[in-house]
Amino acid sequence: MAKSKNTAFFCSECGYESSKWYGQCPACKAWNTFVEEPVAGKTAVKGLSVVRKDSLTKASHPVSLKEISTEEKERTLTGIKELDRVLGGGIVQGSLVLVGGDPGIGKSTLLLQMCYNISDAKDKVLYISGEESLTQIKLRAERIGECSDNLKILCETNLDIIEQVLKKEMPKVVIIDSIQTMYREEISAAPGSVSQVRESTSILMQLAKGLDITIFIVGHVTKEGVVAGPRVLEHMVDTVLYFEG
């Protein structure tokens, strides 16, 4: 009897999943990008993901076809001209936006500035950090200036907890800094691995659509190739913004 497999191979460039190792990725043609990662139970079946009973959100309720509006949703201005321009005139409510770029290029600071601007306009904003402590964020924020009570900070990396917080707080805009630090307990691979990054992004997409919350995901681009980069996520999100130094 064959031993049941509990690992799979993933392309760290595009997220392609396979039961065997490839020197060159069949999907994106990149070389030496395959990494072996543990997979748990049903998620090992290619193309199938586990439907979680506890993740039923608004999107799971049928709505009358007649009541669905096709008008373009109102956009929220970020207050940063260049950002509003690349977003096509502001934030579309309920969208998932990937903000990619090299570590230390200023993604977090720009997004924090955006949080200031949006929370000043009376909207609830939640900045979730898995990279910095509350004190570190406070010190960085003090350089921007005084902020409104509507801007809240959470230091957390467990997505099951984050999901509960979002459902309770119902902010208008959420920042996830960064996707490489987030994890779901069900996935046995380490944070930053291809399967963990893919699963985290898929959960965040469900939350954005289901709760009508706009979520910005920070994704670091790394050259080492072991940590899953933003390219794994590009096809999973609504908008991709790249920062270049």
Ligand SMILES: [Zn+2]
């Ligand atoms: Zn690939």
